[in-house]
Amino acid sequence: MLSYDPDNPLLFNSGLFWVLFLFFLPIYGLLxxxxxxxxxxxxxxxxxxxxxxxGLFFLLLVATSLIDWFLAxxxxxxxxxKMKRFWLIVSIVISxxxxxxxxxxxxxxxxxxxxxxxNFQPLDLVLPLGISFYTFKTISYVVDVYKEKIKPTExxxxxxxxxxxxxxxxxxxxxxxxxFLPQLKENKKPTKTMVYSGFWLALVGVIKKAVFADYFGQxxxxxxxxxxxxxxxxxxxxxxxxxxxxxCDFSGYSDMAIGMGRMMGFDLGINFDFPYRSQNVxxxxxxxxxxxxxxxxxxxxxxxxxxxKGKPRQHFNLMVTxxxxxxxxxxxxxxxxxxxxxxVALCLHKLTKxxxxxxxxxxxxxxxxxxxxxxxxxxxxxxxxxxxxSFETVWIVVKKSFTEFDLAYLVPFFTARKMWCYLIIIIFAxxxxxxxxYEQMSNLFVRSHWVIKLLxxxxxxxxxxxxxxxxxxxFIYNQF
Amino acid sequence: MKKAYIAICAILLVGxxxxxxxxxxxxxxxxxxxxxxxxxxxxxxxxxxxxRRTKQRDVPLPPRKKQDKAEMDTTKKTILFIGDSMVxxxxxxxxxxxxxxxxxxxxxxxxxxxxxxxxxxxxxxxxINKYKxxxxxxxxxxxxxxxxDIRQKRQKFVDELIRQxxxxxxxxxxxxxxxxxxxxxxxxxxxxPPGCFYLSYTPDQHYNRKKDGAHPKADSxxxxxxxxxxxIMTKSAHPIRLEAPPAGETARPTKLELLQPLR
Numbered sequence: 001m002l003s004y005d006p007d008n009p010l011l012f013n014s015g016l017f018w019v020l021f022l023f024f025l026p027i028y029g030l031l032x033x034x035x036x037x038x039x040x041x042x043x044x045x046x047x048x049x050x051x052x053x054x055g056l057f058f059l060l061l062v063a064t065s066l067i068d069w070f071l072a073x074x075x076x077x078x079x080x081x082k083m084k085r086f087w088l089i090v091s092i093v094i095s096x097x098x099x100x101x102x103x104x105x106x107x108x109x110x111x112x113x114x115x116x117x118x119n120f121q122p123l124d125l126v127l128p129l130g131i132s133f134y135t136f137k138t139i140s141y142v143v144d145v146y147k148e149k150i151k152p153t154e155x156x157x158x159x160x161x162x163x164x165x166x167x168x169x170x171x172x173x174x175x176x177x178x179x180f181l182p183q184l185k186e187n188k189k190p191t192k193t194m195v196y197s198g199f200w201l202a203l204v205g206v207i208k209k210a211v212f213a214d215y216f217g218q219x220x221x222x223x224x225x226x227x228x229x230x231x232x233x234x235x236x237x238x239x240x241x242x243x244x245x246x247x248c249d250f251s252g253y254s255d256m257a258i259g260m261g262r263m264m265g266f267d268l269g270i271n272f273d274f275p276y277r278s279q280n281v282x283x284x285x286x287x288x289x290x291x292x293x294x295x296x297x298x299x300x301x302x303x304x305x306x307x308x309k310g311k312p313r314q315h316f317n318l319m320v321t322x323x324x325x326x327x328x329x330x331x332x333x334x335x336x337x338x339x340x341x342x343x344v345a346l347c348l349h350k351l352t353k354x355x356x357x358x359x360x361x362x363x364x365x366x367x368x369x370x371x372x373x374x375x376x377x378x379x380x381x382x383x384x385x386x387x388x389x390s391f392e393t394v395w396i397v398v399k400k401s402f403t404e405f406d407l408a409y410l411v412p413f414f415t416a417r418k419m420w421c422y423l424i425i426i427i428f429a430x431x432x433x434x435x436x437x438y439e440q441m442s443n444l445f446v447r448s449h450w451v452i453k454l455l456x457x458x459x460x461x462x463x464x465x466x467x468x469x470x471x472x473x474x475f476i477y478n479q480f
Numbered sequence: 481m482k483k484a485y486i487a488i489c490a491i492l493l494v495g496x497x498x499x500x501x502x503x504x505x506x507x508x509x510x511x512x513x514x515x516x517x518x519x520x521x522x523x524x525x526x527x528x529x530x531x532r533r534t535k536q537r538d539v540p541l542p543p544r545k546k547q548d549k550a551e552m553d554t555t556k557k558t559i560l561f562i563g564d565s566m567v568x569x570x571x572x573x574x575x576x577x578x579x580x581x582x583x584x585x586x587x588x589x590x591x592x593x594x595x596x597x598x599x600x601x602x603x604x605x606x607x608i609n610k611y612k613x614x615x616x617x618x619x620x621x622x623x624x625x626x627x628x629d630i631r632q633k634r635q636k637f638v639d640e641l642i643r644q645x646x647x648x649x650x651x652x653x654x655x656x657x658x659x660x661x662x663x664x665x666x667x668x669x670x671x672x673p674p675g676c677f678y679l680s681y682t683p684d685q686h687y688n689r690k691k692d693g694a695h696p697k698a699d700s701x702x703x704x705x706x707x708x709x710x711x712i713m714t715k716s717a718h719p720i721r722l723e724a725p726p727a728g729e730t731a732r733p734t735k736l737e738l739l740q741p742l743r
Binding site: 029199468 | 481482483484485486488489490491492493494495496499516517518555626628630658659689692693694736
């Protein structure tokens with residue numbers, strides 16, 4: 001319980017977490033009205049959560065919070081803009097420097113080795129849990145203090161609570177201080193509706209992550225791991241599967257985080273808003289990882305000039321923003337290229353939007369469907385870049401799935417991987433269910449008897465157990 | 481709020497309690513034809529075994545116990561060569577070895593099979609009773625390279641297969657990975673007696689693959705079988721005579737049985 005095992009990080013989808021949460025919740029409930037004691041308890045739990053996932057790196061989070069809390073106060077106290085700016089730059093350089101050191105050092109060493117034919121040894125580094133997320137949180141806090149959008153927190157504990165808040169620590173959402181700190185100050189008790197709807201959302205997240213995403217992942221990992229051995233049809237299915245897998249994985253984890261936050265009385269916003277319903281790439285980015293895309297917009301795109309300095313500059317700003325967004329996701333060239341491709345697509349959309357709107361009736365169902373299809377295929381194929389290990393594989397997947405696509409594989413594929421296909425159809429259908437239905441389901445759950453809630457919980461856990469031991473057939477054997 | 485928290489805790493407590501009790505009981509449930517699976521709560525909560533990956537090794541797997549070099553058995557053998565579709569790649573060359581050295585070779589190819597497919601049935605035992613081999617070659621694992629929690633899911637089947645083979649000398653031929661696996665090679669190696677596992681996934685073993693990207697082509701399969709036979713003669717726990725036939729020569733086995741994939 002107290003040891004750190006790098007092979008078994010504590011995450012929301014592990015059984016141990018839910019057992020710990022079982023003890024956490026009543027104590028939290030008892031302490032909720034005593035603000036300081038509650039905060040000390042939650043911070044201690046959050047740091048334990050961090051320790052179980054990243055070992056002694058939890059001290060890095062403590063240090064970051066201390067430094068940025070101090071620097072933010074310094075910025076607020078300075079009377080001259082010059083000195084405010086100085087402390088802001090110091091804070092950003094430290095935050096970005098630490099992030100770059102952990103995330104990009106080894107990639108930089110590998111690039112230098114390749115370019116200069118050197119043989120520098122890579123550093124023995126472990127990426128601390130959620131460093132990309134809490135770094136963006138701390139930057140937004142310091143910048144908002146600098147811009148006088150918010151006042152710095154009175155005490156360090158408030159800030160440490162915000163930065164280390166365990167539901168949002170590992171994978172976001174990147175909740176802003178301006179949104180979170182007032183809730184902490186108010187310390188309102190969560191209503192019964194908040195608690196139960198939060199629990200519902202967390203269960204939905206568990207299903208998305210541990211049933212759908214993990215099951216889809218079994219096949220996509222096999223297919224992308226050996227792309228040249230699969231037919232065009234099978235690779236196209238893997239691309240579709242990966243697009244849905246990454247959505248279920250990430251949005252599932254976000255749902256768990258937001259749900260747990262809600263159970264504790266905090267609103268963490270929304271992070272995914274049915275992104276695969278989008279009809280263009282701009283809309284896609286308004287629905288996909290909303291807390292990140294709005295962060296990139298507010299702290300990179302707009303400060304660079306946004307759309308205020310003419311079209312060419314707007315496109316340049318978009319490209320820079322998306323490239324940074326790509327690098328934020330990962331250190332390899334695949335991520336950079338992913339950001340670049342999305343940047344180009346956003347620029348193209350902005351360039352062609354007006355003439356296309358004039359040319360095509362936007363309310364026409366066929367036009368709508370075509371727009372959706374193009375956006376969906378684009379999103380899935382670009383997501384695939386995050387799931388393969390090299391550009392060579394990206395090329396193989398794209399080439400084979402477009403030039404060797406043969407529907408004759410449909411029946412054998414379906415026969416060999418029935419459950420996989422059913423789950424794809426289910427998640428796809430669920431994605432297009434009106435939001436109102438989800439709200440009604442959540443309300444029904446809130447109002448239901450506790451025995452019904454228990455039954456639903458048992459069904460969810462059983463589904464996780466059932467699917468975690470199901471396996472996807474690697475090959476279609478009747479093909480040879 | 482407090483009532484809601486108490487209710488949530490009760491739900492978690494009762495729910496997890498139900499699963500804990502179910503996973504530790506001998507009680508089995510079925511819903512129609514679907515078996516209600518049990519969670520491995522004890523392991524996953526308190527003693528989760530780290531998931532190890534078998535990476536391509538620079539050196540062969542070390543034997544777990546120091547062993548004296550075994551003497552070669554020069555008698556003619558009845559060999560049962562059984563396993564998944566990899567048997568189909570290997571048996572033509574193995575048949576040439578059998579012919580050259582006077583062994584009988586019975587081959588069973590079960591397409592798409594796994595340690596689970598064999599381990600939950602008596603197929604292996606049935607073929608042992610049918611052909612009465614005094615040497616077994618088994619190749620399984622190629623369809624299980626990427627299974628998560630491999631030890632939790634497959635250890636019992638590997639143990640069952642070893643049990644079915646009893647005292648008959650055997651060599652388990654590991655799969656020719658095309659990518660690092662999630663631990664199947666390590667698991668089999670640690671389960672069989674020393675000198676009974678041939679690791680096919682080392683940097684010095686290159687495979688030209690068929691169109692499926694997994695199965696070695698005929699030329700590669702011949703070289704693969706040559707390496708296995710050399711290893712059996714010189715390094716295995718039960719060396720038998722396997723003098724090499726002319727380079728590239730293949731033959732037909734004494735008998736070949738093909739089993740279709742389960743649906």
